[in-house]
Amino acid sequence: MAQRMKGVLAPVLTPVRPDLTPDTERFVRHCRWLLDHGCSGLAPFGTSSEANSFSTDERLAMLESLVAAGLPAAQLMPGTGCCALSDTVRLTAHAVKLGCGGVLMLPPFYYKNIPDDGLYRYFADVIERIGDARLQIYLYHIPQMANVPLSLGLIERLIKAYPSTVVGIKDSAGDWNKTQALLKAFAPDFAVFTGKDAFLLKTLLGGGAGCITACANINPHGLHALYQAAHNARADELQTQVTKLVTLLDGRAYFVATYKGIIAHYAADPGWLAVRPPILELTPQQSHGVIRDLAALGFTMPGLGAAGRHDRPAA
């Protein structure tokens, strides 16, 4: 049986050039920094990655650039779930071929009020069309964006039909009752990742696998410290710090822009600010407010000097 993924995974932000094309160089550099600073894996093309703002071809090329740059495929869990069955199959087959440790799969998210039978048929069809024992699917439950929730009944059917393929879930709903129900029903064999920083400790103590959260893009070290200390005396204190940081960032500009703006500041690299519409980049005023509040919290991004570069080792 393939190894389940676990720990802190970052849904990697996708830097873009001024013309909004993917910026491969910054992308690779950020991925390396994340793995060097606490991430056990990377989930490129998640919600924080603006995944659905890029075409299938763009996503294929970006994933190839990571592997070509020497990032370990086994630690990659790219998002591959699209509205179109054909796109999902294409992205998923490609990820398997590259040796990725898993894929993170959104349900098809255009049609609403789809019965479980329809969603089951969709996932089953993707799995059958891939037809590869190496395929490891982590389902992606994020009803506040997809508006297509994944029920416990659906997940149970998929696990029963494809026990060595449907191996985990990212639960980003932000509803502890749902995460708890997933843990009780399926953990620890089935890897439950929380998408909410504030739930990391509870998830781990409940037998969960870890977290995949936007904040891992800037705080892989803090999340990793908590992951390591989950069963130690310092756990509560570390969870409090993690929660404090993400709470401070909530409710400002659109979260993708906020996280890109933070990297732009700490890496002293304004090239990181750009986002694809419909998301808008941080205004200088918004950026100033975020950075001021982060400084007050004593937040740092190790390995990025005050006037340093993203890939420069810590002084």
Added chain:
Amino acid sequence: MAQRMKGVLAPVLTPVRPDLTPDTERFVRHCRWLLDHGCSGLAPFGTSSEANSFSTDERLAMLESLVAAGLPAAQLMPGTGCCALSDTVRLTAHAVKLGCGGVLMLPPFYYKNIPDDGLYRYFADVIERIGDARLQIYLYHIPQMANVPLSLGLIERLIKAYPSTVVGIKDSAGDWNKTQALLKAFAPDFAVFTGKDAFLLKTLLGGGAGCITACANINPHGLHALYQAAHNARADELQTQVTKLVTLLDGRAYFVATYKGIIAHYAADPGWLAVRPPILELTPQQSHGVIRDLAALGFTMPGLGAAGRHDRPAA
């Protein structure tokens, strides 16, 4: 100034083969039947078309097949709005190049709670990247699927900035207050299409352009008769008939499957039943119920014999 589109447009159902690939032959045949039986235009790749269940490449190829088969490009309004800016630009540029009379553009529909400024920047960016005076955009407001509504303020900004490009809207929300507000604010220069059969007469009397509804796939003749008679004594009676039909079809299987099942029956062509997951095809029992109720209503599809073929002229 390019001619605005008007009348009854069908969001053309997309037939698929047993392996779920697009079935070009049945697609072209159905498009011809629609134009021969009351449709003034076609909106392939709408919600009823399972548009988002097909990849960009599949959509490009299907549109080319229509034009290659001799269907008049000026009467085509293909759906081109995707989540990814790059996909929307590619599909839209291609439609313009083929000479399509317009495009029907969904907003990017993955991210939610996007401010108007972000949606404005998205549409403006698409228009600027196309950079072609022939481009005619009909916005697509369908909040129950996209969960990204288009506000009056946003529409007004777009019309002001691009008066010869942003020329109309399809309002599928099913909320007469919204349609009425659009008519009052922007009709008749801006073409307001309703996506709800029951609103066709009211829309026309309010200065609207027509309708783009799923039911046009099976009842182009009935909708066309109403469109023609909107200012005549028979209008109310024809609206009642139109509404009765669509009401009878509501709340059964998923609507796409229902409409495909109806064509499968009247064209005596079971090849029409197939749908792409997550939508499920009509069961024999569901099909039987729909057909029985349609027969009781005296519904017919002219040009399709009881045991005839989709493209056979009426006996």
